[in-house]
Amino acid sequence: MTPARSYLTAPAFAAGLALLTIGVAQPSYAATERYLPEGSVNATELIPPPPEMNSAAFDTQMAIVEWAQVTRTPEQVEFVETPLTVERFWPILGSDMFTVDAAGLKTVIDQSINEVRSDYDALKSVYDLPRPFVVNEAVNPIGDVRPVASYPSGHSIRAVVYARLLSEAFPEHEVALIDLAEQVGHGRVTGGVHYPMDIIAGQTLGHAYADAIIANPAFQDAIAQVRLSS
Numbered sequence: 001m002t003p004a005r006s007y008l009t010a011p012a013f014a015a016g017l018a019l020l021t022i023g024v025a026q027p028s029y030a031a032t033e034r035y036l037p038e039g040s041v042n043a044t045e046l047i048p049p050p051p052e053m054n055s056a057a058f059d060t061q062m063a064i065v066e067w068a069q070v071t072r073t074p075e076q077v078e079f080v081e082t083p084l085t086v087e088r089f090w091p092i093l094g095s096d097m098f099t100v101d102a103a104g105l106k107t108v109i110d111q112s113i114n115e116v117r118s119d120y121d122a123l124k125s126v127y128d129l130p131r132p133f134v135v136n137e138a139v140n141p142i143g144d145v146r147p148v149a150s151y152p153s154g155h156s157i158r159a160v161v162y163a164r165l166l167s168e169a170f171p172e173h174e175v176a177l178i179d180l181a182e183q184v185g186h187g188r189v190t191g192g193v194h195y196p197m198d199i200i201a202g203q204t205l206g207h208a209y210a211d212a213i214i215a216n217p218a219f220q221d222a223i224a225q226v227r228l229s230s
Helices: 011-021 056-071 074-080 086-099 102-127 154-169 171-190 196-214 217-228
Strands: none
Touching: 056 171, 056 196, 074 171, 086 102, 086 154, 086 171, 102 154, 102 196, 102 217, 154 171, 154 196, 154 217, 171 196, 196 217
16 A cells, blocks of 8 residues: 555644634535535446455455555554544645635535435445455454445545545645545555455545536535635
8 A cells, every 4th residue: 555645644734724614704605405416426327236245356355455454554554544534635735725715615525525425325235245344353444443334435435525626626736635535545445444346436436426516506606605705
């Protein structure tokens, strides 16, 4: 797994930017309609079903998880254990965060993420694939560990959506934002809580959800308001 970049370990800077979202009167960014249009992503048409457990393809997935267990470094453990929120991406943006209404931006993106999460939570039950640490007691999970269905990876979905939506406000940082999102997904394999196929499927869906949100005029209006209110 790729070690965390230097911009990923800047909690003091992120905390300082977070102060921008506290105690300041802000305009309302509540969407009159959903940012993620209802039924805009047909997930089962975009990702294949996972392989059957005990198949050769499944065994290959588990072997990769086991390899990631024995090769992970302390730096990777620290990276994996960092919670996934919009603030995790703040350090990449640097002083550019001061050019927008940070509180308003957080509100818009958090609402979008909540809508995405409600959509994919139902999808997990369709496949109902157990997590690696549930199937294999040799796997020692770290990070956000939940014994719910594994496929697709919700962290991978949300990380891509965070990166893509932030890129609409800060297009000059798109490459770094997407890079972090991909690292977050890969880190879930390092953490022993997902198979590689979960990450690939999650990233595919993350881009599909982001495309649907970005194409929605309600989201574009909200981003324009975030810029004007800074």
